[in-house]
Amino acid sequence: MTMIRKGVIPAAGLGTRFLPATKSMPKEMLPIIDKPLIQFVIEEAINSGIGDIIIITGKGKRAIEDYFDTSPELENHLIRTKKYELLRAVQDIASLADIHYIRQKEPKGLGDAVLKAEKHIGDEPFAVLLGDDIIMSSATPCTKQLMDLFERYGHSIIAVEEVPNEKISDYGIIKGRETEHSVYRLEEIIEKPSLEEAPSTIGTVGRYIFTPEIFNCIKETPPGKGNEVQLTDAIRMLMEREEVYAYAFKGKRYDAGNKVGYIEAILDFALERADLREAILSYLQHKDNY
Ligand code: G1P
Numbered sequence: 001m002t003m004i005r006k007g008v009i010p011a012a013g014l015g016t017r018f019l020p021a022t023k024s025m026p027k028e029m030l031p032i033i034d035k036p037l038i039q040f041v042i043e044e045a046i047n048s049g050i051g052d053i054i055i056i057t058g059k060g061k062r063a064i065e066d067y068f069d070t071s072p073e074l075e076n077h078l079i080r081t082k083k084y085e086l087l088r089a090v091q092d093i094a095s096l097a098d099i100h101y102i103r104q105k106e107p108k109g110l111g112d113a114v115l116k117a118e119k120h121i122g123d124e125p126f127a128v129l130l131g132d133d134i135i136m137s138s139a140t141p142c143t144k145q146l147m148d149l150f151e152r153y154g155h156s157i158i159a160v161e162e163v164p165n166e167k168i169s170d171y172g173i174i175k176g177r178e179t180e181h182s183v184y185r186l187e188e189i190i191e192k193p194s195l196e197e198a199p200s201t202i203g204t205v206g207r208y209i210f211t212p213e214i215f216n217c218i219k220e221t222p223p224g225k226g227n228e229v230q231l232t233d234a235i236r237m238l239m240e241r242e243e244v245y246a247y248a249f250k251g252k253r254y255d256a257g258n259k260v261g262y263i264e265a266i267l268d269f270a271l272e273r274a275d276l277r278e279a280i281l282s283y284l285q286h287k288d289n290y
Helices: 037-047 062-067 072-080 084-094 110-115 142-153 165-170 213-220 231-241 259-272 277-286
Strands: 006-010 052-057 098-103 126-129 133-136 156-162 172-180 183-191 202-210 244-248 252-255
Touching: 006 037, 006 110, 037 052, 037 062, 037 126, 037 133, 037 142, 052 062, 072 084, 110 213, 110 231, 126 142, 133 202, 142 156, 142 202, 142 244, 156 231, 165 202, 172 231, 172 244, 183 231, 202 231, 202 244, 213 231, 231 244, 252 259, 259 277
Parallel strands: 006 052, 006 126, 052 098, 156 244
Antiparallel strands: 126 202, 133 252, 156 202, 172 183, 172 202, 183 244
């Protein structure tokens, strides 16, 4: 069985939900306190054992490349001012993983973005991690949970969780037959259905393990919702060719792609930090009209 060694992080989206902030700044660089969103996802990949990462970028995404590069001027400044802890934090970022960048010239959809990684991935299974989803797991990272299942099943696996009715139309929604606790053999998947069309209330979140056959499926997938090549539509095609599984992962997911989810992530992460917890709790407790 081939091990998962490579991960794809699509980061070419326009970030319209966070305009105007994202007019001149990639949404992936929005910070959760002092760490940009994309770093959480990269750390999850690395902590899952993935050391080869392909970021699919687009126009206006240079800040991502700069962020993961070395920064001699800044490092010299931190040495001169003896800020060694910050220096280590800055240097660690540049040595996190082997990161490659591929540009998607036009934003033609998530499916198209993943297809851009085909040459680099070659003929082996790989992971896809979407930057909008931040997933905190107490022990095993979500991607590693999927990789462990892939080792047993040998088929593509996507992470899912229960979504509230009013959010159904924001997700890819699946129908599946449970094969063991929390594992489903996929029988249907629809991108952003209405509540009436939805085959269940189980939605896909942004973590996937794919066999390389997904690339052929994407190539044959016509534009779907929003006139974009949807990854979900390619997964439906894959499901007709091979077994595909869904897994209700263990962990808490923040949808940092929307404003409420983003703010929840900031608050929870602040409350987890010894240097911030007391001050934030006290602020929330004493705030008028809260
Ligand atoms: C994308 C996918 C959708 C999935 C979601 C998870 O949608 O197209 O199938 O459920 O990510 O976050 P987006 O959030 O980019 O609109």
